[in-house]
Amino acid sequence: MTKLYEALKKYFGYDNFRENQEDIILHILEGTDVLGIMPTGAGKSLCYQLPAILSKGITLVVSPLISLMKDQVDYLNSVGIESAYLNSSLSGAEYSFIIQGIYQKRYKMIYVAPERLENESFLKTINEMNIEISNVVIDEAHCVSRWGHDFRPSYTRIMQFINQLHIRPTVAAFTATATTNVKEDIVHSLDLKSPEVYITSFDRKNLEFKVFVNENKEQYIRNYITNHVDESGIIYAATRKDAEKLNQYLSGHNINVSIYHAGLSDADRMRAQEDFIYDNVQVMIATNAFGMGIDKSNVRYVIHYNMPRDLEAYYQEAGRAGRDGENSVCILLYSAADTAIQKYFIDESDVSEELKSHEYKKLQLMESYCHTSTCLRRYILEYFGDYSLTEPCGNCSVCNTEVEEKDVTIQAQMILSCIHRSGQRFGRSIIVDTLRGSRNQKVLKFNLNELKTYGLMKDYPKDDLDLLMNRLIADGYIYKTEEQYPILKLTNLSIPLLKNETSLTIQVAKQEKKVHADNSLLNKLKEIRSQIAKKEGYPPYVIFHDSTLIEMSIQK
Ligand code: ADP
Ligand code: MG
Ligand code: ZN
Numbered sequence: 001m002t003k004l005y006e007a008l009k010k011y012f013g014y015d016n017f018r019e020n021q022e023d024i025i026l027h028i029l030e031g032t033d034v035l036g037i038m039p040t041g042a043g044k045s046l047c048y049q050l051p052a053i054l055s056k057g058i059t060l061v062v063s064p065l066i067s068l069m070k071d072q073v074d075y076l077n078s079v080g081i082e083s084a085y086l087n088s089s090l091s092g093a094e095y096s097f098i099i100q101g102i103y104q105k106r107y108k109m110i111y112v113a114p115e116r117l118e119n120e121s122f123l124k125t126i127n128e129m130n131i132e133i134s135n136v137v138i139d140e141a142h143c144v145s146r147w148g149h150d151f152r153p154s155y156t157r158i159m160q161f162i163n164q165l166h167i168r169p170t171v172a173a174f175t176a177t178a179t180t181n182v183k184e185d186i187v188h189s190l191d192l193k194s195p196e197v198y199i200t201s202f203d204r205k206n207l208e209f210k211v212f213v214n215e216n217k218e219q220y221i222r223n224y225i226t227n228h229v230d231e232s233g234i235i236y237a238a239t240r241k242d243a244e245k246l247n248q249y250l251s252g253h254n255i256n257v258s259i260y261h262a263g264l265s266d267a268d269r270m271r272a273q274e275d276f277i278y279d280n281v282q283v284m285i286a287t288n289a290f291g292m293g294i295d296k297s298n299v300r301y302v303i304h305y306n307m308p309r310d311l312e313a314y315y316q317e318a319g320r321a322g323r324d325g326e327n328s329v330c331i332l333l334y335s336a337a338d339t340a341i342q343k344y345f346i347d348e349s350d351v352s353e354e355l356k357s358h359e360y361k362k363l364q365l366m367e368s369y370c371h372t373s374t375c376l377r378r379y380i381l382e383y384f385g386d387y388s389l390t391e392p393c394g395n396c397s398v399c400n401t402e403v404e405e406k407d408v409t410i411q412a413q414m415i416l417s418c419i420h421r422s423g424q425r426f427g428r429s430i431i432v433d434t435l436r437g438s439r440n441q442k443v444l445k446f447n448l449n450e451l452k453t454y455g456l457m458k459d460y461p462k463d464d465l466d467l468l469m470n471r472l473i474a475d476g477y478i479y480k481t482e483e484q485y486p487i488l489k490l491t492n493l494s495i496p497l498l499k500n501e502t503s504l505t506i507q508v509a510k511q512e513k514k515v516h517a518d519n520s521l522l523n524k525l526k527e528i529r530s531q532i533a534k535k536e537g538y539p540p541y542v543i544f545h546d547s548t549l550i551e552m553s554i555q556k
Pocket of ligand 2: 044045
């Protein structure tokens with residue numbers, strides 16, 4: 001026991017384990033197979049790195065992303081855990097050097113790409129050299145399943161490798177995303193022997209999630225702060241420029257905030273952070289540079305001025321609200337420009353194509369969160385493979401918005417058949433252009449103006465078309481390929497819709513949204529009403545809708 005805590009402190013610098021870590025580690029050390037389903041950021045790596053140190057032989061870690069292996073191995077070596085990786089990026093000489101090191105028992109951990117295990121000579125070397133492998137760890141284990149979103153054929157052959165080792169090692173599999181299907185696939189395909197299964201909950205019940213699309217972001221934030229002056233909040237912006245812009249706007253309206261981003265001096269950042277932590281300033285505007293190691297417990301709201309790159313990032317940043325367990329709010333203000341900027345960041349990033357396409361896909365799922373009509377909490381939890389929520393949560397902006405159903409079957413059919421008739425080989429903007437009867441270069445070049453669907457939706461409002469398109473993608477009627485310039489394709493869901501066997505309705509928010517106005521807002525509104533009534537001589541029609549209208553009334 002104490003040995004565990006000593007190693008935890010010595011190699012990782014932590015005093016305590018997080019949920020499930022200790023149990024998982026003890027099971028691995030005692031030779032029991034384990035399946036760990038834990039949210040991103042929950043600390044899966046530690047669950048196998050710590051037992052690796054305490055095990056007699058080598059721990060082999062199968063990991064799908066070459067680019068991440070190097071980071072992990074560099075880190076481990078830097079804290080004194082001798083490690084190496086074997087993948088296609090190595091030269092012959094480097095490979096031999098590591099194999100020799102394995103023979104000389106130089107390493108505690110070896111990271112391998114799954115393809116490497118298919119290589120007979122690797123297996124032969126291990127068996128002939130009599131190398132003791134204590135544990136085989138399969139990270140991102142959902143890759144073994146065709147049901148998952150990251151299926152990797154070579155993962156299905158890991159079991160063969162394990163079975164051919166002279167001594168069967170302990171096998172531990174980890175993933176952040178697992179449905180029941182995937183879970184069963186992992187246990188079967190990896191042939192886990194009576195595994196202990198641990199599932200760390202993803203749900204943060206005290207957080208209320210809200211998304212607003214195309215709000216006037218600055219004004220929304222200004223009003224929110226004004227109505228919650230006693231509360232501590234963080235506002236995340238995607239770029240330094242955005243953070244500065246918002247800072248100027250709020251300062252211009254006499255709202256006192258701190259600002260934190262990587263472009264500021266160490267001293268400025270330090271001061272901003274302390275002001276915020278010690279409650280001298282209530283609001284922190286920040287980029288994602290802010291947050292590492294921040295543990296302020298009474299943050300009552302986190303507003304995203306821009307959409308972040310993926311739900312992992314969003315949930316982590318939004319999750320800084322309400323650490324004390326008190327009710328808190330997480331608001332995301334979305335506009336299409338947010339997607340564009342994140343896409344730009346991915347395009348420009350210096351990583352492998354493999355990792356890029358992975359990130360485009362995650363970005364798409366993040367965008368779909370902003371357009372979904374399903375409960376936001378459920379969307380998040382299911383993204384992380386937590387299917388425990390079977391009812392809508394009643395505590396998010398989707399659950400709390402009154403909506404009306406609008407039949408859009410015909411419009412959806414137009415979009416789907418346009419994709420079909422143009423051969424499922426174009427991206428979104430060309431499909432939209434074709435439907436709207438545009439004469440742009442590409443439309444003409446590919447003779448799309450000769451299609452039956454050309455111009456079919458020229459009188460349909462562009463915004464509504466965009467909205468419907470988003471919905472069709474978010475709900476899986478259209479599949480957007482995972483490339484830099486994604487192509488739209490039909491899915492199994494779209495066929496019955498095209499054949500008129502099913503219909504599609506979308507929910508549109510009723511004009512008058514349910515407002516969760518607090519009293520200060522109500523009082524302000526009453527005051528405005530009476531002011532206007534006095535001046536104009538009649539009761540004004542003030543829609544109890546959003547702060548914009550109140551704003552306008554004040555200016556009047
Ligand atoms: P996952 O693979 O589950 O997404 P990681 O293994 O990358 O998560 O861990 C996420 C973060 O949590 C890392 O910064 C890690 O150092 C930290 N962490 C892991 N275990 C602990 C712990 N017991 N105490 C504090 N921090 C931890
Ligand atoms: Mg991980
Ligand atoms: Zn909900």
